[in-house]
Amino acid sequence: MGRYPDLAGRAAIVTAGAVGIGGAIADGFADNGVSVAVVDKDPAAAHRKAAELTARGTGAVAIACDVTQSESVQQMVAEVLRRFGRIDILVNATGNRFGGMTTLTVSPEEWDTTFSLCLRSHYLCSRAVLPRMIEQGWGRIINISSDAGRLPVRLTSPAYAAAKAGVIGFTKHLALEVARQGITVNATVPGTTLTPRTRQSFALRPEGLKEREERNPLGRLAVPEEQAGIVVFLASDEARYITGAVMEVTGGLLMT
Ligand SMILES: NC(=O)c1ccc[n+]([C@@H]2O[C@H](COP(=O)([O-])OP(=O)(O)OC[C@H]3O[C@@H](n4cnc5c(N)ncnc54)[C@H](O)[C@@H]3O)[C@@H](O)[C@H]2O)c1
Structure with missing residues (x-):
């Protein structure tokens, strides 16, 4: 039995659930008996993750979906309901940055793409469930923001910083909208986390990794499981009185 027995039998959608932080969240739910819809744009990766979860004895389904597209999101949610008969938990984990690191170098198209993946996707999936x-x-709705949206300790992308700050604003507004309907809505703020994608980029730029480790109060970066734990907690009954909250999981980077 998992840490949160009340979660057993529930059904979750995890977007960007095939790898990285979303993949670890899918694992965390599976450990607690939650059936997981692994929703990802990459069908092969989504199927791999769903097969892993199924092999561990959990209900799991892979759904290939671009969550920036309204029609695809509606179809995805209908498919989850068809497969599981319920949707209790939504984790909006999609987000990435595209293009230039400054306002002068990011193009209007890159700005829109970043907003679409980081913010529109969260709105579309929330609206559908x-x-x-x-x-x-x-x-339970849990949105994944970023330290970039809280405090720009280094240049990432103005579009990413703005969209991730937008995730926090959206989270709080939605939390207020549905507070009397048994639904909680919270956000987590990960700091840089060692996912396959970031490991790959640090392999090309080891000095970037060193700089971030040195700057971090805990002296290291997070691993995906450390981002997943708080999300599973927020979905559990232990967190029933928490809504509209923003949980920083940054090793203390944003404490000042
Ligand atoms: N990794 C970090 O260091 C870090 C730090 C702060 C915040 N975050 C946030 O955490 C979340 C997860 O980050 P990550 O680095 O683990 O993920 P990632 O960038 O490795 O991507 C995860 C998955 O998203 C899928 N995806 C991309 N576009 C999609 C779309 N339109 N529809 C559906 N799926 C799509 C990809 O196929 C991939 O499997 C993101 O919101 C990210 O902004 C990550």
């Missing part, structure tokens, strides 16, 4: 959660009188 809400009717069901309202009907059930229970739901």
Whole structure:
């Protein structure tokens, strides 16, 4: 039995759930008996993750979906309901940055792409699951923001910083909208985390890794499991009185 027995039998959608932080969240739910829809743009990666979860004895389904597209998101949610008969938890984990690191170098197209993946996707997926959660009188939505949206300790991308700050604003507004309907909505703020993608880029630039480790109060970067734990907690009954909250998981980077 997992750490949160109340989660057993629930059903979750994890977007960007095939790898990295989303993949670790999918694992964390599986450990607690939650059926997981692994929703990802990359069908092969989504199937690999769902097969891993199924082999561990959890209900899992892979759904290939571009969560920036309204119609695809509606179809994805209908498919999850068809497969699991319920949706209790939504984790919006999509987000990445595109293009220039400054306002002068990021193009309008890169700005829109970044906003679409980081923010529009969270709105579209939340909107698609809400009717069901309202009907059930229970739901958990957890949005993944970023330290970049909280405090720019280094240049990343103005579009990413703005969209990730937008995730926090959206989270709080939605939390207020549905607070009396049994649904909590929270955000987590990861600091740089050693996912396959970031490991690959640090392999090309080891001095970047060293600089970040030295700057971090804990002296190291997070691993995906350390981002997943708080998300599973927020979905559990232990977190029932927490809504509209922003949980920083940065090793103390943002403490001042
Ligand atoms: N990794 C970090 O250091 C870090 C730090 C702070 C915040 N974050 C945030 O955490 C979340 C996860 O980051 P990560 O680095 O683990 O993920 P990642 O960039 O490795 O990507 C995860 C998955 O997203 C999928 N994806 C991309 N576009 C999609 C789309 N349109 N629809 C559906 N799926 C799509 C990809 O196929 C991939 O499998 C993101 O929101 C990111 O902004 C990450």
